[in-house]
Amino acid sequence: MTTAAPVVLDAMGGDHGPAETVAGAVQACREHGVPVTLVGRAGELRAELARYGATHEIAVTHAPDVVPMAERGPGALATGKSSLAVGCELVRGGAGAALVSAGSTGAVVSCAVRALGRAPRVLRPALAVALPTVTGGATVLIDAGATSDPTPEMVAQFAVLGVTYAEEVLGVAEPVVGLLSIGSEPGKGNRLARRAAELLALLPHRFHGNVEGHDVLAGTVDVVVTDGFTGNIVLKNVEGTVRAALAQVAAAGIAPPDRLAEVARRYDPGTHGGAALLGLNATVVVAHGSSRAATIARACVVARDLSKSRAGLRS
Amino acid sequence: MTTAAPVVLDAMGGDHGPAETVAGAVQACREHGVPVTLVGRAGELRAELARYGATHEIAVTHAPDVVPMAERGPGALATGKSSLAVGCELVRGGAGAALVSAGSTGAVVSCAVRALGRAPRVLRPALAVALPTVTGGATVLIDAGATSDPTPEMVAQFAVLGVTYAEEVLGVAEPVVGLLSIGSEPGKGNRLARRAAELLALLPHRFHGNVEGHDVLAGTVDVVVTDGFTGNIVLKNVEGTVRAALAQVAAAGIAPPDRLAEVARRYDPGTHGGAALLGLNATVVVAHGSSRAATIARACVVARDLSKSRAGLRS
Known part of the structure; x- marks a missing residue:
């Protein structure tokens, strides 16, 4: 895998299908210099590419199946012929530098974990999103939706992944971690958060303690860690x-x-160009399901940059 | 208990202490016609009342102890001499129509449940907050922080309490309930939400299905139900x-x-004047810990109104 390898785009993922993903790929290629390989139904994709005169500019790999947006688990991926599964295989084999998909988060996570594998010692992957703060910086929210029922040990690992992301992608020195909970005092929270707080205090990182819902955009900490259920709801609530x-x-x-x-x-x-799925052996960026072309293009740029830095993708 | 009974105000609760709670009581009494009884250290409270020339206007019941804001459980309440515990007793005995406290939510909940008792068949109480929506109406968020680790059965009950609140306090006919989760499709969510969705579908109420974080202020449904951990984080995130x-x-x-x-x-x-603690045998309004006088006054008005309607306080 070299930095010249293209970003692999699951062109069938997302609410708006190939019309937006192909337009996004063309933008990524022409405006940002990111080479992209499209994966999906070749006929449909080539027809879209023709609209931009980009047939010879952007490669297409055929995959006959589409994972429905409602798909949560690996069931529909069993054939390996979906655009998502074929895209993962391209990256695994080294023909792509990174994967971008606007498909169902659950499907992307389960397929990517299966195809690309978790990095050593990583229990579960987590989605990291950089949110702009009122102080002009950014706070990493992790997990923004990859693992909806983690153990406290997994939440503590998410914090470590988030710290790496803040250091290497956002350039923050010694990032401060806060645990999203209810009440800033120690001991507040549900069972999961209370136990996670004990584990976070043992890590060799700067731990602020609990933060609350109003701290997410306040710049209180550099990394807000939580479970994927709460994190996804907070992201969409913002x-x-x-x-x-x-x-x-x-x-x-x-x-x-x-x-x-x-x-x-x-x-x-x-x-923010999408959420980075951290903890795997390769770069994966999950774009919002409602992404239009410009958002897809931005996700491709982020994926290219992340794959170059290899930052935050291994614990 | 008559409508003329005063609202009982835990005057020692909240981040700013008697200076703000007493000022709030004076406002509630003079500007909104709500009779208030203050509970707390009588000397301090009378000194504050004197600043407004209100010594003969507002009754004071002495309670020597204060529950610290960091208190989560019933531990410090064991003596029964805290302003919170004495206030609950006044309401239980019928000397007060309702209780208002800006103290620690956990302490208010545990003390109120112990003193006032849960209404018949209610498993756990829940906090309801009315949030303004972009459509000009309001959506009830429940549970906003009373029960941080509920069972699915409890979450389904919270929905029923929320429906009653929307009907009787907000005047909504046949309120529609949405379950806060990740992904609008059935089957998405963590274990708790997935099971709660199955139970909600069995209730004789209008169930929209899952709603997401961006639906909370969108007016998608009349009642957004969730566990108290997620609900409190969402409330503060808004x-x-x-x-x-x-x-x-x-x-x-x-x-x-x-x-x-x-x-x-x-x-x-x-x-919104505070959160209504639903599912008990009497009206309890928990004001925000950071409440200033005007907010305390508003909470007293809401408590008076709720105690008159007796709405949403019994399942």
Whole structure:
């Protein structure tokens, strides 16, 4: 695997299908210089590529099956003929530098884990997302949805993966970890969080202790660690709440809509280009299911950059 | 217990102590016509009342002990001499119509459950908060922090309590319930949510199915039900994210700060006046720990109104 290897894009994943993924691949290639290989139904993909005159610019690998967005587990992947499974195989074999998919998070996680394997000593993978903070920096939220029922030991490992990501991708020196819980005092939380807090205190990293829901965007810590159920709900709650707050401002008629849209874009799922699935033997970026072309392109850029740095992908 | 019975205010609860709670009681009494009885260290409370010339206006019941904000369980309440425990006793005995406390949620819940008792067939109490939606209405978030490790059966009961609250307090006819989870498709979620979804489908209420983090403020459903750990994190995440988004708008200099503050107040913990602790034999309102006088006053109004309607407080 060299840095010149293309990013492999699961072109059938996502709510909007090949129309948006192919457009995103063309953008990634032409505007960001990222080589991309598309995986999916070759006929459909070539027809989309033809619309941009990009048939000879972007390679296509045929995969006849599509994993439905409602698919959670590995069931439908058993044939190995889905665009997701074939894409994972390309990366595993070294023909691709990294995988990007806007498919069902559950399906991408289970397929990638099976095909690419967990890095040594990693119990479960976790999704890391960098959220912009009011202080102008970013906070890594991990796990944003890969493992919905982790053990406390897994949560402690997620923190380590998040620290590596903050160090190597965001350039933070000695990142501070906070455990998402209810109440900032020690001992507050559900059973999982209380035990995870004890384990986090034993790690050779800077542990702030508990943080709360209002700390996620406040820049209180560099890494907010939680289980994948809570993390995914928080991630989507941030998106929805930003939208709601700015809609109230717009409805009050006190700010120009185009300037509000700029603020909204800071929190758009497209801004961070997707979530990095950490803890595997190769780079995987899961783009939002609702991603349009520009977001897919951004995810390809992030995947290329992550695969070059190899950062945060091994514990 | 008559409607003329006063609201009992735990005057020692909250981050800011008697200075704010007493000021809040005076506001509740003078501006909203709510009779209030203060419970706490009588000397301190009378000194504060004197500052407003309200010594003869508002009754004081002495309680020598204070429950620290870090207190989670019933330990420190064993003496029964804390302002919280004495306040609960006043309500239990009928000398108060309802209890308001800005103390530690965990302490208020455990003390209130012990003193007031759960309503028949209620397994665990739950906190209900009405959040303003972008559609101009409100969505009940339940449980917002009373029971951090519920069983699926408890979560299904929380939904029933939330429906009653939406019907009787917000005036919604046949409220629609959504289960907070990850992914809108059936079968998505952690173990707790997946089992709770099965139970919710069996209830004689309108069940939308799963909703996600971005649905909380979108008006998708009338009641968003979840466990108290996730619900408390979401509640505080909404507060923090509104703050962050409006701070970005303010920093961009595209809207007048005073008009932005108006929008912020819609989501302020003070706006909804506190969380109603449902499932007990009497009305209990838990105000935000950071509550200032106006928020305390609003919580007293909500408690008075809830105790009059007796709405949502019995399953």
